[in-house]
Amino acid sequence: MQQERDVRDELRATIDARRDLGPDYEAALVDSLADRLDATITARVEAELKRRGKEVKRKEDNPRSIVPIVLGSMAIGIPLTAIASQAGTVGLLVAWLSIVLINIAAAGALMRRP
Numbered sequence: 001m002q003q004e005r006d007v008r009d010e011l012r013a014t015i016d017a018r019r020d021l022g023p024d025y026e027a028a029l030v031d032s033l034a035d036r037l038d039a040t041i042t043a044r045v046e047a048e049l050k051r052r053g054k055e056v057k058r059k060e061d062n063p064r065s066i067v068p069i070v071l072g073s074m075a076i077g078i079p080l081t082a083i084a085s086q087a088g089t090v091g092l093l094v095a096w097l098s099i100v101l102i103n104i105a106a107a108g109a110l111m112r113r114p
Helices: 002-021 023-051 067-112
Strands: none
Touching: 002 023
16 A cells, blocks of 8 residues: 555656646656656566566566667668668678578577577
8 A cells, every 4th residue: 555655646746846847847757757657567566476476577688589689780781781782782682681691590599599
């Protein structure tokens, strides 16, 4: 019940701050409150899972995430395309084929990892 009281106090404080600061700060106050609520909900879920004896696995703990590799490939691919386009179609094919092969190799390595 203490957590519910804390959430209510946070909401009241946010509303009071909005009154004091005005509408210019409304978006920042809403974002801040949403972050605090998200943290509170996450803590409650983790506590309940722990109480039930279940392992809590966070998304960022997942070693199999390929998202950084894919985003990195796209970030490198944009300037690489500009550079490779100077060599024509063959340059573009070599550059993007290399990126595709690197992504396939990385995905395969992540799949094989325990």
